Amino acid sequence: VATRVPDPWGDVGGDVLYAVATFVLVVLVAPRVRPLVAGAVALGWCWAVEALQATGVAAAVNDAVPPAAWLLGSTFAVRDLVCYLVGVALACAVDAGVGARSATPRRPRTSG
Numbered sequence: 001v002a003t004r005v006p007d008p009w010g011d012v013g014g015d016v017l018y019a020v021a022t023f024v025l026v027v028l029v030a031p032r033v034r035p036l037v038a039g040a041v042a043l044g045w046c047w048a049v050e051a052l053q054a055t056g057v058a059a060a061v062n063d064a065v066p067p068a069a070w071l072l073g074s075t076f077a078v079r080d081l082v083c084y085l086v087g088v089a090l091a092c093a094v095d096a097g098v099g100a101r102s103a104t105p106r107r108p109r110t111s112g
Contacts, residue, residue, distance in 0.1 A: 015080050019046050019087025027095065035099065039092040046084035050076060 023042040027033065033041075052058040054076040062069040073080075 012083050015083030016087035019084040020091045022046055023088055023091035035092045035095040039088045043088045050080050
């Protein structure tokens with residue numbers, strides 16, 4: 001029984017979801033932050049983690065603490081940078097849309 005989505009879709013989807021989850025974590029930690037600021041922080045984190053993979057630091061940490069691989073990943077790929085951007089953009093768009101809807105004043109109902 002297959003338990004993974006086949007590559008490249010599984011890898012791309014995982015990267016997009018990682019970026020969305022990072023965005024959500026930023027918003028949970030700082031709920032009043034604007035979507036673009038949360039997006040910038042999330043994207044900065046994702047790209048920093050990817051940069052660590054390029055330097056070999058992530059591999060060293062993963063060797064010392066194997067569960068860290070869930071957070072730091074293992075292999076640098078330029079495609080991941082784009083996937084993170086897409087994930088954060090989607091999360092920002094949804095957050096901004098939800099925020100705009102909840103900020104719109106509602107007209108009172110009239111009976112009639």
